[in-house]
Amino acid sequence: MIKIDINNELKYIEKVRKINEGKNIKYYILTMGCQLNENDSEKICGMLENMGYAKTDDINNADLVIYNTCCVRENAEEKLFGKLGEVKKLKEAKGTIIAIGGCMMQEKHIVDKIKKSYKYDVIFGTHTLHKFPQDLYNAIIENKKVTDILDIDGEIIEGLPIKREDNIRASVTIMNGCNNFCTYCIVPYVRGRERSRAPEDILNEIKELAKKGYKEVTLLGQNVNSYMRVERERGEAISEINSFSKLLKSVNEIEGIEKIRFISPHPKDFTDGVIESIRECKKVSKFIHLPLQSGSSKVLKVMNRVYTKEQYLSLIEKMKKTIPDVRFSTDIIVGFPGETEEDFEDTLDVVRKVKFEQIFMFIYSRRKGTPADKMEEQVPEEIKHKRFDRLKALYEEIIAENNKEYIGTVQDILVEGYSKTNDSFLTGRTDSNKVVIFEGDSDLIGKITKVKIISEHMWYLRGEVIKELRLEKN
Ligand code: SAH
Numbered sequence: 450m451i452k453i454d455i456n457n458e459l460k461y462i463e464k465v466r467k468i469n470e471g472k473n474i475k476y477y478i479l480t481m482g483c484q485l486n487e488n489d490s491e492k493i494c495g496m497l498e499n500m501g502y503a504k505t506d507d508i509n510n511a512d513l514v515i516y517n518t519c520c521v522r523e524n525a526e527e528k529l530f531g532k533l534g535e536v537k538k539l540k541e542a543k544g545t546i547i548a549i550g551g552c553m554m555q556e557k558h559i560v561d562k563i564k565k566s567y568k569y570d571v572i573f574g575t576h577t578l579h580k581f582p583q584d585l586y587n588a589i590i591e592n593k594k595v596t597d598i599l600d601i602d603g604e605i606i607e608g609l610p611i612k613r614e615d616n617i618r619a620s621v622t623i624m625n626g627c628n629n630f631c632t633y634c635i636v637p638y639v640r641g642r643e644r645s646r647a648p649e650d651i652l653n654e655i656k657e658l659a660k661k662g663y664k665e666v667t668l669l670g671q672n673v674n675s676y677m678r679v680e681r682e683r684g685e686a687i688s689e690i691n692s693f694s695k696l697l698k699s700v701n702e703i704e705g706i707e708k709i710r711f712i713s714p715h716p717k718d719f720t721d722g723v724i725e726s727i728r729e730c731k732k733v734s735k736f737i738h739l740p741l742q743s744g745s746s747k748v749l750k751v752m753n754r755v756y757t758k759e760q761y762l763s764l765i766e767k768m769k770k771t772i773p774d775v776r777f778s779t780d781i782i783v784g785f786p787g788e789t790e791e792d793f794e795d796t797l798d799v800v801r802k803v804k805f806e807q808i809f810m811f812i813y814s815r816r817k818g819t820p821a822d823k824m825e826e827q828v829p830e831e832i833k834h835k836r837f838d839r840l841k842a843l844y845e846e847i848i849a850e851n852n853k854e855y856i857g858t859v860q861d862i863l864v865e866g867y868s869k870t871n872d873s874f875l876t877g878r879t880d881s882n883k884v885v886i887f888e889g890d891s892d893l894i895g896k897i898t899k900v901k902i903i904s905e906h907m908w909y910l911r912g913e914v915i916k917e918l919r920l921e922k923n
């Protein structure tokens with residue numbers, strides 16, 4: 450593992466801060482894509498606030514606009530081009546600085562297109578996040594267009610300032626990149642090879658969070674449960690904490706943290722050790738995201754997912770037997786090349802059998818440079834959409850069924866604050882990530898509270914705080 454020295458880059462934070470001093474300068478940031486990108490954006494915000502920028506949600510008030518981009522599906526890319534079209538007017542009117550970063554910038558054809566047809570000041574990639582202050586400095590001082598993309602691999606960046614979105618729940622990236630090369634997926638090309646942060650850096654970060662009053666952490670990575678795998682194979686995992694199962698146990702011991710989640714694991718890395726840690730560790734959520742992608746063994750093979758329908762289902766069975774009250778969410782792609790009606794029925798079959806609490810459903814999107822893009826049997830758009838609608842209908846049936854099972858149960862809810870849609874209710878989530886709203890005092894915010902579920906409303910549950918238990922706890 451190569452930790453890169455970022456001290457030189459961080460000096461630019463001070464330089465930009467001096468330029469900005471006393472100027473009341475504002476930034477606007479839009480983050481697309483997954484939680485890893487959101488976590489990167491928190492670091493961008495951390496750097497910016499140290500550089501004297503204040504955040505604004507009104508793009509028209511911003512001196513600097515940052516887009517942190519995603520390229521996992523075509524619609525994410527279209528979104529950026531739409532935004533770049535809009536921000537052009539702002540730049541022409543008041544000279545707004547435009548910075549574009551993230552996964553999409555690691556694609557050469559996209560950077561070429563932006564350079565040719567759009568306005569920008571800084572383009573930075575996923576491997577140059579730490580150089581953002583320097584790039585911004587060069588753009589402001591020298592009035593240059595800066596493109597700073599690297600294709601290197603294996604490096605770990607530690608020590609960037611961070612400005613977190615929330616003060617109860619925090620995300621902690623534990624590994625970067627992906628080595629799986631699922632044939633539909635662009636991520637390994639834009640995020641580089643799998644590499645894990647040192648356990649002591651992760652644990653120190655979480656201990657600091659606990660000290661600041663954070664209650665929940667989500668461990669992030671494209672393949673979290675293969676944490677330290679490549680390092681182990683290369684003989685570089687020197688700490689005793691050299692696997693995901695051991696990391697979970699160590700995080701579980703951190704005082705103050707009450708809930709631990711992780712996303713995304715891969716079914717192939719769900720070892721007995723990981724299952725055992727989930728069962729044993731009281732704080733680890735029993736709500737597991739287990740990406741299925743397809744229920745057809747034939748499609749899974751072409752996707753390079755390295756498990757079959759039967760192996761997936763027996764993993765689910767094993768976890769249900771080992772971990773009391775375990776529940777599942779998943780990701781499913783509809784319309785992968787060569788997917789027949791029969792293959793799709795296999796997907797529906799797995800959905801019926803597992804009764805997922807949450808399904809993230811995606812229509813297959815061709816990604817330039819991936820093997821699946823070159824496959825001949827692309828499924829027509831109309832069929833993809835029809836299958837998507839059928840999957841969605843089944844999902845809604847299952848949610849309604851699952852929801853009924855909650856009524857009358859008592860759930861431990863980490864109270865997040867007042868509901869955004871109705872501020873006379875508090876809101877929080879069950880372990881299985883279902884939103885629950887209920888009446889209660891503001892002193893419950895940030896605490897785990899027992900709530901009895903009284904009714905279900907498709908996308909949320911209504912509950913009542915159990916008063917006696919709360920008094921006992923106090
Ligand atoms: N590493 C994670 C997440 C990857 S991206 C994992 O393996 O689960 C999140 C989801 O986007 C994937 O799980 C997959 O369902 C979906 N996805 C990835 N590439 C896609 C594509 N080309 N078209 C449609 N969906 C895609």
Ligand code: SF4
Nearest residue numbers: 627629630631634636
């Ligand atoms: Fe993409 Fe597969 Fe890696 Fe997930 S595991 S990021 S789907 S290549």
Ligand code: F3S
Nearest residue numbers: 482483519520521552
């Ligand atoms: Fe998108 Fe990059 Fe995440 S491509 S899904 S933002 S890793």
